[in-house]
């Protein structure tokens with residue numbers, strides 16, 4: 001499989017630096033070692049210079065492959081298409097004849113391609129012998145042997161070129177991941193449109209293009225795009241602690257984070273958020289002054305907030321803005337006095353600012369143009385009013401607002417619930433959450449069963465019984481019964497459940513309308529680890545100590561041969577629980593299982609959600625195999641603990 005035209009597609013690299021970018025989410029690393037992408041080796045045809053270049057390239061690529069920005073790019077490219085920095089476009093994904101998950105659902109295909117992009121296989125990079133920019137052969141999706149590719153003269157031409165932004169490493173990383181998709185069975189039909197369109201099954205369809213619609217291009221271009229975008233937004237991508245790469249916090253975001261190399265470490269992600277309670281010391285008149293190292297002096301911080309009831313009602317249309325006089329961010333009520341003893345959840349460093357203009361605003365509606373949301377009905381939007389953000393001036397808008405998806409323009413919008421005109425030159429801070437982290441964000445619809453007068457009760461394993469849960473709610477007209485709720489609202493924990501309640505003018509608000517809907521985005525810190533679980537192991541240390549309050553997700557892929565007698569099993573095993581002598585008799589034979597020193601063995605399979613442990617315990621993984629070392633292959637598992 002060759003890659004003609006790929007160079008031209010991504011050569012336009014934007015280079016630049018945004019002053020005052022707020023750095024958030026510094027991860028911690030642990031010393032235990034496991035592999036993502038297995039071992040990397042180089043052909044005898046690679047000079048030391050090329051080996052060094054490719055080693056750096058693959059390290060960048062690994063950090064991208066585990067990043068949120070990459071997941072979002074791939075998901076949006078597959079579902080609706082996505083634009084890249086410096087021009088270029090990938091998607092929508094349209095499967096090519098013969099692909100490994102041909103004809104299956106979007107969710108299945110998205111999960112499968114993310115698994116392939118994070119394969120634990122060893123990889124051999126040869127520096128010569130390739131066609132186009134590089135080439136390889138078409139492989140099988142579930143292979144566990146060494147993957148390989150051959151670069152062409154392209155590598156000679158670029159490896160010692162001066163770095164421009166993240167190029168040429170960004171393009172080289174895109175090439176590696178493009179070829180890996182071929183090694184996992186994904187094709188683009190041929191290396192020219194005339195033959196590819198027929199081979200992939202789209203003869204006569206002028207809207208299909210092999211460099212736009214197929215998985216190898218889509219995925220490789222997302223790897224390149226995240227690196228190019230990070231260099232453009234964050235400056236030097238090497239300006240993190242050793243071994244970490246500075247990447248955008250989400251696709252198209254204005255903020256950056258340091259991402260640990262997943263080959264060697266637990267990747268930690270921390271939400272930069274805090275609870276602010278109004279006191280006599282920080283509050284006067286309509287204003288309460290926030291204080292946080294990522295806010296103080298940072299006029300360009302990305303700020304979102306949510307009113308949390310702690311004894312005092314609000315309902316005065318609060319907004320957040322930066323006070324240049326004091327160098328502090330404030331939350332200000334638009335229609336009343338800021339009460340003492342009320343609380344706000346404040347999040348920093350996630351999302352983008354939308355400003356209303358005559359071009360994007362008409363009547364009571366303003367239309368959002370965001371690469372991750374355009375054309376994608378399924379995203380979760382969190383919106384906070386920040387009237388002066390990204391501007392030296394701005395208009396107030398003292399009205400309850402919500403979001404809705406306009407199927408005519410295929411764009412998300414923000415609208416005033418009471419139909420009042422949306423002012424020109426006001427601002428909203430918007431965070432877009434895509435499907436991959438579903439469960440941490442979802443739509444809540446008000447029903448007779450969950451409503452009590454002016455309140456509606458939420459239900460989620462991340463919220464129920466958790467007094468310290470942090471979340472945002474944003475009214476979404478599209479999700480429920482197309483119902484308006486002209487009241488403002490707050491959130492409240494009653495000791496058991498979280499509620500959204502209407503409030504107005506310092507007291508309770510009107511009845512919560514049945515059919516009204518809210519996008520809920522739950523903020524969790526997260527530690528994440530990829531481990532390879534070979535047939536021969538009696539326990540692979542994940543490096544993660546699970547705690548009593550964690551919510552844990554394990555996702556696994558890969559194949560192994562458990563013994564000389566046949567049967568290649570995925571992490572779900574054979575589906576038969578044979579009992580003795582298997583280590584966990586109640587679990588499927590040869591499936592992936594977990595191991596805790598205090599709580600014992602537990603079944604995992606391909607996907608498992610579970611609550612934390614009875615005490616803090618280190619998690620290790622193994623196969624449910626009673627005779628170890630007489631087979632081959634391995635499972636690959638992604639472990640995530642949300643806390």
Ligand SMILES: [Zn+2]
Pocket residue numbers: 001002003178179182188216
């Ligand atoms: Zn290709």
